Amino acid sequence: KEFTDGRYDRVFSRLGESVFQVAESGPSRRNKSPEELSRATLEQLYLAMRFAAVEEFGERQERLPVIVDEVLVNFDPVRASKAAAAFGRIADHNQVIVFTCHPWIRDLFQDAIPEAGLLNLNGNP
Numbered sequence: 001k002e003f004t005d006g007r008y009d010r011v012f013s014r015l016g017e018s019v020f021q022v023a024e025s026g027p028s029r030r031n032k033s034p035e036e037l038s039r040a041t042l043e044q045l046y047l048a049m050r051f052a053a054v055e056e057f058g059e060r061q062e063r064l065p066v067i068v069d070e071v072l073v074n075f076d077p078v079r080a081s082k083a084a085a086a087f088g089r090i091a092d093h094n095q096v097i098v099f100t101c102h103p104w105i106r107d108l109f110q111d112a113i114p115e116a117g118l119l120n121l122n123g124n125p
Contacts, residue, residue: 002082003044003075008032011045040074047071047083051090058094065095072105080105084112091116 010023021031022045034042054066066087072080084105087096091113100106109116 002086003048003079004041005079005082008041008045011049040076040079043071043074044079044083051086054090054094063094065097066090067097067099069099070101070105071098072108073100073102077104077108081108081112084108088113088116 006025008022009025011020012023013020019033021033022037024030024032034045037045050066054064057064072083075083087098087109090096096116098105098109100109106118110118
């Protein structure tokens with residue numbers, strides 16, 4: 001819900017089916033298959049599912065590092081900002097490493113998580 005700016009609020013699979021659907025928020029409550037979603041929305045959905053898996057595993061076993069590369073590149077700025085903030089919450093109890101070559105994504109993470117360290121691998125600002 002957070003990553004899609006409230007547009008979708010539920011992910012589910014019908015009993016006996018191996019595919020999942022997402023439910024739109026609001027009065028229509030239309031269900032969509034992953035194939036009906038835009039690339040950005042699909043990536044937001046998968047990121048939310050990865051976060052859920054990280055949280056669940058960390059509560060049951062041990063906290064593992066989260067390493068992503070260009071994970072927000074197809075998000076619009078509003079949703080990318082919300083996702084960066086969510087990474088900050090994950091970083092409260094997991095090590096998070098984010099790779100990007102995009103200054104705007106770097107800036108989003110610096111704004112969302114001011115205490116995070118930044119390592120520039122190419123030597124340019």
